[in-house]
Amino acid sequence: MTTSTKGLEGIVATQSTISSIIDDQLSYVGYKIDDLAENSSFEEVIYLLWNLKLPTAADLEEMKNALADNMEIPDAIIDHLRSYDLSTVHPMAALRTAVSLLGLYDTDADVMEPEANKQKAIRIQAKIATIVAAFSRIRNGQDPVKPKKDLGYAENFLYMLNGKKAEAIEIEAINKALVLHADHELNASTFTARVCVATLSDIYSGITAAIGALKGPLHGGANENVMKMLTEIGDEENAIPYIEEKLNNKEKIMGMGHRVYKNGDPRAKHLKKMSKELTKLTGQEKWYNMSVKIEEYVKENKGLPANVDFYSASVYHSLGIDHDLFTPIFAVSRTSGWLAHILEQYDNNRLIRPRAEYTGPELQDYVQLTQRG
Known part of the structure; x- marks a missing residue:
């Protein structure tokens, strides 16, 4: 049996005609x-x-x-x-x-x-x-x-x-x-x-x-946690010290990096642009400015660019959404x-039933209850 891969990383589980991520390019049915x-x-x-x-x-x-x-x-x-x-x-x-x-x-x-x-x-x-x-x-x-x-x-x-x-x-x-x-x-x-x-x-x-x-x-909840982070930071001047402390403590910075993309999430730039426009319109530019500082610092120091969740947080916040x-x-x-x-x-259905690589004890002899120490 094939050796397992933690989190199924790199495993191709099915074929699909719906969307693809090839060379950091996301497309729906072939449309960028x-x-x-x-x-x-x-x-x-x-x-x-x-x-x-x-x-x-x-x-x-x-x-x-x-x-x-x-x-x-x-x-x-x-x-x-x-x-x-x-x-x-x-x-x-x-x-x-x-x-x-x-x-x-x-x-x-x-x-x-x-x-x-x-x-x-x-x-x-x-x-x-x-x-x-x-x-x-x-x-x-x-x-x-x-x-x-x-x-x-x-x-x-x-x-x-x-x-x-x-x-x-x-x-x-x-x-x-x-x-x-x-x-x-x-x-x-x-x-x-x-x-x-x-x-x-x-x-x-x-x-x-x-x-x-x-x-x-670790999936959809990331953008909510991005806004929680920005709120905790509060002001632009606190952004870098806050992130430095997180990184020194080896804590994850939500909204940064992606399991699939190596050179950046292609979706992020669109919401970054909307964040800039909306925060300016609503007089909340600090959320955008703070986000840019964090993005640049984390990318420079950890090599992790922003993903789509990072700027969606300030976009939704600017729209007054809880x-x-x-x-x-x-x-x-x-x-x-x-x-x-x-x-x-x-x-084109087939039951999805993968196997697990067993790492427990080898076969053991059963011991009756009265004989167990």
Whole structure:
């Protein structure tokens, strides 16, 4: 049997046509992330990931309408969100549970035909944004806001979150973040989703499992922890001494470096640009300036450039979004990729069942209970 690799690093576990990371270049179905981030709406990217081609104008309109038509969530989900202990529950735990519960209200949840799964994908992608926004408002003592069918996905999310029309730059920032986080090859949560549905479990189980994996601070929780770090630093002059102390104590600097990229995360520069614009617009430039200082210092001293989580933190903060909502917003975006991989897994399924390299004791003789010392 082949010797194990810790964390499956370097192991190719499957073939996929959805996204790739080759020579530090991320692409979705062969389209560079830079081109998509600068030119595409999130709805276009959803269509691309699920259909492996860019949409025509008619295709895109159909996708937008389908998402808008399915954004409302059952009242039972709202009531369930209200029942949580809102003083202690983390939004990712709430989201994980709500998505699982959502499956109970879908009469086609266990129907496995391709078209049924495609329709469920639409419903899940549409509703997950509504769940995050509803939870945020409920815990702040506000009533959830219903989506508007004439708004695009990013704008609808901000409208449901804040209860008012968003500014153009805010919509651009959220749309760009959704595009950049949509898929990332066989990351931990995507692999989790594929392992789950490879048993022919239903699509809701796959998304719920993926949310559970994304919840961890070494995956989706990084951007929340970046903002926690920036808040602890407080002022620009404290940035380098704070980071020096962390590095001297051999502590991890969240948002720096990446397991896959050797020369830098290609997504980071897009959110770095948005961070600069938004922090200037909102009079919070210290968060951007502080981030640049940290990035430059860590890169020079540890050879670790910033990843996509690093600047998404100050972008979301500048939009007035609660810090513990950063990872749920990541989930809203990554659901598009999870669904693409789930559909791909269903299309050419084989149970995912790797082996483990055993490192325990050799075979032993069983000793009866009365003879054990």
